[in-house]
Amino acid sequence: MPVIVDNRVAGVIYTSRTPTNIFDHLYQERGKFALAGLRHLRTVIIGLVFSRTITAMLRTGRPCRPYQPRLP
Numbered sequence: 520m521p522v523i524v525d526n527r528v529a530g531v532i533y534t535s536r537t538p539t540n541i542f543d544h545l546y547q548e549r550g551k552f553a554l555a556g557l558r559h560l561r562t563v564i565i566g567l568v569f570s571r572t573i574t575a576m577l578r579t580g581r582p583c584r585p586y587q588p589r590l591p
Contacts (some may be wrong), residue, residue: 522530
């Protein structure tokens, strides 16, 4: 990553991380990955339930009846 001062390259910053350190870091963060996976799974399940509920009316071919309260 170049360091630019007055439109000239003043220096370069070099950063690196060995693969072993990356895997250690991912292992330490495994709880966050598991939580994110569960949240995604929950979202998919909710989406499937809603889509089946909405399309159930379309599959029957009948429109929904509006609410009509019973009069005494």
